[in-house]
Amino acid sequence: MNVREFQSELIRYAHSIGIDKIGFARATPFPDLKQRLLIQQQLNYASGFEEPDIEKRTEPLLLLDGVQTIISIAIAYPSRMKGAPQSKKRERRGIFARASWGMDYHTVLREKLAQLEAFILVHIPDAKLKSMVDTGELSDRAVAERAGIGWSAKNCSIITPEFGSYVYLGEMLTTIPFEPSIPMEDECGDCRLCLDVCPTGALIEGGQLNAQRCIAFITQTKTLVPLEYRAKIGNRIYGCDTCQTVCPKNKGKHSDHQQAFTPDPDLVKPLLLPLLEHTNRTFKETYGHMSGAWRGKNPIQRNAIIALVHFKEREAIPKIISILHQDPRPVMRGTAAWALGELFSDEANLALKQQLENEQEQAVLLEIQAALTKGEK
Numbered sequence: 420m421n422v423r424e425f426q427s428e429l430i431r432y433a434h435s436i437g438i439d440k441i442g443f444a445r446a447t448p449f450p451d452l453k454q455r456l457l458i459q460q461q462l463n464y465a466s467g468f469e470e471p472d473i474e475k476r477t478e479p480l481l482l483l484d485g486v487q488t489i490i491s492i493a494i495a496y497p498s499r500m501k502g503a504p505q506s507k508k509r510e511r512r513g514i515f516a517r518a519s520w521g522m523d524y525h526t527v528l529r530e531k532l533a534q535l536e537a538f539i540l541v542h543i544p545d546a547k548l549k550s551m552v553d554t555g556e557l558s559d560r561a562v563a564e565r566a567g568i569g570w571s572a573k574n575c576s577i578i579t580p581e582f583g584s585y586v587y588l589g590e591m592l593t594t595i596p597f598e599p600s601i602p603m604e605d606e607c608g609d610c611r612l613c614l615d616v617c618p619t620g621a622l623i624e625g626g627q628l629n630a631q632r633c634i635a636f637i638t639q640t641k642t643l644v645p646l647e648y649r650a651k652i653g654n655r656i657y658g659c660d661t662c663q664t665v666c667p668k669n670k671g672k673h674s675d676h677q678q679a680f681t682p683d684p685d686l687v688k689p690l691l692l693p694l695l696e697h698t699n700r701t702f703k704e705t706y707g708h709m710s711g712a713w714r715g716k717n718p719i720q721r722n723a724i725i726a727l728v729h730f731k732e733r734e735a736i737p738k739i740i741s742i743l744h745q746d747p748r749p750v751m752r753g754t755a756a757w758a759l760g761e762l763f764s765d766e767a768n769l770a771l772k773q774q775l776e777n778e779q780e781q782a783v784l785l786e787i788q789a790a791l792t793k794g795e796k
């Protein structure tokens with residue numbers, strides 16, 4: 420079998436194991452991406468979650484000797500859930516972004532790539548292969564764009580004609596000289612809906628994100644959320660889907676054929692107050708299989724307090740007071756102080772004054788003072 424024939428075999432095999440799209444990119448350097456990454460770094464627009472070595476990100480040869488082709492794969496995930504529970508008074512709920520529905524996509528895509536590797540090695544035993552999903556050095560989107568999986572859209576996502584932007588991406592570097600796929604034309608046209616609806620103005624221009632302002636990023640940080648973003652987070656406890664849900668190219672796109680990503684409605688739209696009760700162990704047991712659990716329980720619990728304020732859930736005041744008085748984590752105490760200032764009641768005011776006497780942490784003291792000042796107004 421020559422390389423061309425094997426490539427067709429490989430594509431057929433990929434589809435047979437549930438890979439929704441597969442494309443092939445030449446493993447030459449990514450000079451445009453390199454410039455882009457440098458600019459993002461200089462402007463402090465990067466998130467800090469990316470691989471820091473820009474050379475490794477843009478020079479595939481540094482990752483695999485003799486690399487010729489990068490195989491890009493895409494796997495679709497659902498945009499709707501069945502039986503979503505209502506968020507109502509005393510039973511307020513947060514929301515995990517769709518990229519955290521069902522099983523962690525890293526596990527699913529890595530398994531598919533491992534199957535693909537095994538298939539290749541049966542036919543070409545001396546091939547050298549290296550696979551990655553999200554946490555690898557490469558930009559999964561830049562590879563997918565070059566491999567014709569979809570176009571690089573104004574909301575930064577790779578949008579596929581078949582599944583919209585609701586696809587996960589992964590890739591495999593190979594020493595095999597496959598025929599490259601043809602990249603897609605941009606289909607955003609004059610549309611700029613995503614730029615206009617982004618709640619924090621994080622999309623600076625088409626295809627350029629200031630990650631520091633992006634709610635998807637902010638929900639994953641471990642520090643106090645800067646004041647200007649707290650009201651904008653809403654009930655998002657992990658990630659943000661707004662620039663995707665608004666996109667006309669995603670209209671009607673809902674792929675539920677990947678069983679692994681079928682969401683458990685009570686987990687992806689969890690009750691907020693019970694979330695605050697989790698220990699590390701119970702959180703891991705309950706949410707550990709989801710990609711949104713990767714930063715542990717602390718950011719999620721901080722975001723849950725912010726979401727309770729979003730719902731003006733005054734029933735939560737006693738629990739938030741207990742956090743202010745007893746939680747060993749300054750970020751939780753600081754967020755609780757702010758929340759009590761927002762939800763305001765005599766009980767909350769008294770609790771803030773008591774903590775003002777006992778609090779040792781400067782950042783928390785500032786939050787308490789700001790909350791008390793707010794209450795006086």
Ligand code: B12
Binds near residue numbers: 468559636659660
């Ligand atoms: C860091 C990171 C984040 C950061 C920063 C996101 C960003 N836009 O840069 C934060 C935490 C904010 C984030 C959020 C999300 N992420 Co994220 N993230 C990553 C990660 C690890 C690296 C991305 C990166 O390097 N960004 C730097 C920018 C500069 O490069 P890039 O976007 O990779 O590549 C494009 C640009 O460079 C652009 N470009 C290059 N040159 C030039 C020149 C010009 C002039 C212009 C305009 C553009 C341009 O073209 C490239 C191809 O599109 C990737 C996984 C990976 N290893 O690649 C996942 C990844 C991008 N994330 C993903 C997802 C699903 C999300 C969320 C939707 C999750 C959610 N619901 O909350 C949001 C979407 C937010 C958004 N609007 O982008 C998917 C995207 C799938 C897809 N269909 O596109 C990825 C690929 C993970 C995966 N393996 O599936 N993410």
Ligand code: SF4
Binds near residue numbers: 634660
């Ligand atoms: S994920 Fe949310 S905050 Fe980030 S760019 Fe999209 S709409 Fe804006």
Ligand code: SF4
Binds near residue numbers: 574575613
């Ligand atoms: S909302 Fe419009 S501009 Fe933004 S990604 Fe979708 S089609 Fe492109």
